[in-house]
Amino acid sequence: MLDFKFNELKLKSGETLAPVTIAYQTFGTLNKEKSNAILICHALSGDSNVVEWWGKMVGEGKPIDTKKYFVICSNVIGGCYGSTGPATVQPFPSITISDMVNAQKKLIDHLGISRLLSVIGGSMGGMQGLQWSVAYPQMVKSVIPIATTTKLSAQGIAFNEVGRHAIMLNPKDGLAVARMIGHITYLSDEAMHKKFGRRQKEGGVEFEVESYLKHQGSSFTKRFDANSYVSITKAIDRFDLAENYNGLAEAFAGSKEIKFMVVSFTSDWLFPAYQSWEIVKALKTNSINVSYRNIGSTAGHDAFLLDDPQLKTIIGGFLSNV
Amino acid sequence: MFKPDYDQIVKWVEPGSRVLDVGCGEGLLLDRLIKEKNVHGVGVDNDAKSLDLCITKGLSVIQSNVDQGEGLKDFPDKTFDYAILNDTLQALHRPLEVLLSMLRLSKKVIVGFPNFAHLTPRFYLFFQGRMPMSKAMPHMWYDTPNIHFMTVKDFQLLCKDQGITVLKQRYFGEHFESVHPFLANLLAAEAVFLIKK
Structure with a gap:
């Protein structure tokens, strides 16, 4: 770099x-x-x-x-x-x-x-x-x-705001939540159905989609900065x-x-x-x-x-x- | 394949003009117009493979389902010098709507279509009592994309009713020979019109 x-x-x-x-x-x-x-x-x-x-x-x-x-x-x-x-x-x-x-x-x-x-x-x-x-x-x-x-769109701003709000409450866990919401919005009903369906993890503790989102959320907190997330999503929202x-x-x-x-x-x-x-x-x-x-x-x-x-x-x- | 209608359309289009080809398919006509007449051409189609092929050839194409009222309505008035609808009118659900929006967004419109009153389909229907099929119309009635068959006479009447001016018309027989306008409804397999409104 x-x-x-x-x-x-x-x-x-x-x-x-x-x-x-x-x-x-x-x-x-x-x-x-x-x-x-x-x-x-x-x-x-x-x-x-x-x-x-x-x-x-x-x-x-x-x-x-x-x-x-x-x-x-x-x-x-x-x-x-x-x-x-x-x-x-x-x-x-x-x-x-x-x-x-x-x-x-x-x-x-x-x-x-x-x-x-x-x-x-x-x-x-x-x-x-x-x-x-x-x-x-x-x-x-x-x-x-x-x-x-x-x-x-208003819908896009809405999702970003939920993510930012979670970060304001608790930067680390909030960033994970923001990422989980993000991942939902990046997929589609059909994509989720194909990728996870209603399959459960071994032992039936949770659905695969749950563990996928949890994993995405927690791994994101290791590579991304919560303040950057807020700063960049704000820039996206304001863009016109x-x-x-x-x-x-x-x-x-x-x-x-x-x-x-x-x-x-x-x-x-x-x-x-x-x-x-x-x-x-x-x-x-x-x-x-x-x-x-x-x-x-x-x-x-x-x-x-x-x-x-x-x-x-x-x-x-x-x-x-x- | 030799396409007499392509030749005719290429002849009619003035060099350097702005052209919209509705139902451009794989862009064969558009490509010829750009190479031979140096036009600024845009194609419209809704078939993914055709569009991708056009883009790979360097043609500008816009994905839109004109039949659903999409696309054409968003072009301002007289954006183009020529809008072309070749071998497509008979496959549209709302042919008149599409034709009228093309006349709005372009100074002139070129329409090419197969003549259903041509001798061969006439005889086919008369003697066989079945929906005509031919090399040019190879589909069974239930899976044909051609859902609005019309004749040369039908089209001329439509122009009259809608106050559309026919500037030029050319007719071709089954063997691509030129057909006199007087006998066109009987002898023309293909018709090409240059119209404006």
């Missing part, structure tokens, strides 16, 4: 974050023209080690082929994997998705890349991709927002791509040179397909080049992280034509 340090970042709130460290990783080789760089933005609990959490998608010979592309993935500010966050700066100011992207922009400048071939991300990563397309349209050739939205514009179509008015591919999943109820369609609609209103796929899947929101052959086909296919 590499560190990029800079003096300060002006935040959207008006506050200044100083000094700032961005912990990041790169995979593959940047070509001479610096035209093969792809930025992958991780989701809420992800990190810069994209070949690990998205191993089916990123790597040598994979759809995002690191033999062809120079892949960059940085840990978001506010997180707990090496970039400046609540564990390093106290009190940690309130941050937004645009602050995360502004920090990434400094990293991309630092790497000497003037235009990214693509910005790709799912969930909160997709929010960052969309933010890139509006804030720095001249710096991105294409964007692939996956299972994401330009603004989180169109807030400074008169509607979403106006927000994309400057993004005409970008090629988009918007992807949703039929069983994703946390970031439902209609939210992706809103993006497509706004892009089309601007006659912006966009493809849209609503992939049939029973896996829920988690589908984008799984080994989905259709997602792999279209990401590989789309990138080779950018």
